[in-house]
Amino acid sequence: MDILQLFVSGLANGCVYGLIALGFVLIYKATEAVNFAQGDMMMLGAFVTIGLTNAQYMGLPFWVAVPISIAIMAVLGYLLDRFVIRLMFGQSQTAVVILTIALGFVLRFVAGLIWGHDPQTLSNPMAGREVRLGELVLGMEDVAVIVVTLLLTFGLYAFFGRTRLGLAMQGASQNQLAAYYMGIPVKRIQGLIWALAGAVAAVAGILFAAKGSVDPSTGLLGIKAFAAAVIGGFGSLPGALLGGLIVGVMEPFAARYIAAGYSQIAPYALLLAVLIFRPSGIFSQVRAKKV
């Protein structure tokens, strides 16, 4: 029973990692750039919702605040692309990586200025309620996290595989120039994908803030989400979720069964191992470069 309980709590954590990783993968899939600020966007999404919902700020009802904050983050993602990332069009991946790291610093600073550096929790209708499955006790938040993550992942998976827009996004990343020739509006697509990533970050942030407290440095969680994305194979949506779940489930078990001091190493050790032995992740999409 104990094991099952650990497993489920890990699953819920893993879903949050998976959601952040989903944001990485979305942007990577469509623009071939890696957004190191995704974790900070999640943090910002959480704070925007807190600012709308919590009594000491605006005090809107939870279910009104959620769509608003998702919309705000989507617009923010779009504006980021329009005014910052788009200027980088045609430059190297590494430059974009450094740019997004700097963006992360700025977002953390801005969030600290507005909401302060103390940890805060989101007041939400799910808090304190429980779901009982036999002997298993689940927090309502955990259930919500798992359900929402599964829906989002498979929704996005279908979106990329089935819709015209999704295919256009894939095309735009696989060969920008050819996509232009085929009449795909590559720049607009890039803006849309950043908006989508912003919205996903908001969802991740809301779920994370409902489960625990956030402060401006929460965004550093993004590094664990990286591990998730890499383990799953950058560029694969179900892979991101799977990677997130592996990292999430690994943590409570490592904390329980491995000596203290070694346990927090586990996700990173796995990341290094995956990078060394299977550099393109579990759901590999890469073959050696041909000339």
Next chain:
Amino acid sequence: MRIVFKTDYMQDIRPWKDGYQLGLYLLLLGLAVAAPWLIDTFYLGELTNVLIWALAGLGLMVLTGHTGQASLGHAAFLALGCYANIILIEAGVPFLAAFPLAGLITGVIGALIAVPALRLHGIYLAIFTLALSILVDDIIVLTEPWSGGVSGKFAPPINLLGLEIDRWGTPDAFYWLVLGVVVIVTLGYINLLRAPMGRSFIAVRDSEVSAQAMGVDVARTKTISFGLSCMVTGWAGALMGLYAGAFNNETFSVVISIELLMMIVIGGLGSIHGAFLGAIVIGFLPQFLSIAKEYAGALFGGSTVAIPGLEFGVFGMILIVFILFEPMGLYGRWLKIRTWFELFPFYRKDMFKRQKSYLKTERLR
């Protein structure tokens, strides 16, 4: 407008362009040597700090600026160099041997790490090194018998040929020690860049495929570059430890790694000057901010509240501005200004324009 006539093939390989340029650098070196008599102890300490950062920047510049491999984990090698140096000194090895050995150990370990890491490229390498940098914190705690773990270690005063050097007791001597190391490394770097090895680094940066076609062994080149980079970074780490006096597992955090990378980007990737210019920005930004805050406080009615995270916020914004509008960094800006003056009426806006490339993925689905 100055015109350099080339009358000899050696002129292309010589480290300096002409006597005028050599004279300028000698003047700069003279000023640097005389610094202890020119500025007070506080600023001398700051200058020492800037030089140490510049040394670390030189280390990363070999790898990122000249071989094109972005590393987000160089704080790991700073830590390695720092601990190796102190542990060797504590074991009774004289500083004169311990210091080069610390760099050598770091370099060898770096080259070993490079072997699996360099099969990766682009972001994967960045993530690999990022993970290394995170792990170092835990590894230092786990190897407590040697590293002192959470309680950390204290740097003893070092003994250089009978001369007692201590960061606080004899700041002048410590400054000269750092300056000496920096000058030697810089000269080595300049020499490297005009040797076949340095040229092959640049070839790998610009295009791995064409480098391979020209007969450059890409894997070997990258490994050597990683090793050299780690060696210099290790020395910088050793000096950083001596400068700080005390350090523990949290001294060399991921943030330092990221700061290092950003420093060389602000300074200008792919130029030795860039490492120094970036280090000056990093070193003096905190001072500058506190002075600016004081002014702003005096101007708007005495509110000098500490704003947590201000430094990083400003730093991030500076970096964004640089990447967007001056990707060649401070040194690139200086080059443009200088060219404008040298060619006076003939400078054109597109002279430094870089070619853009379109993305093509390596993924299949």
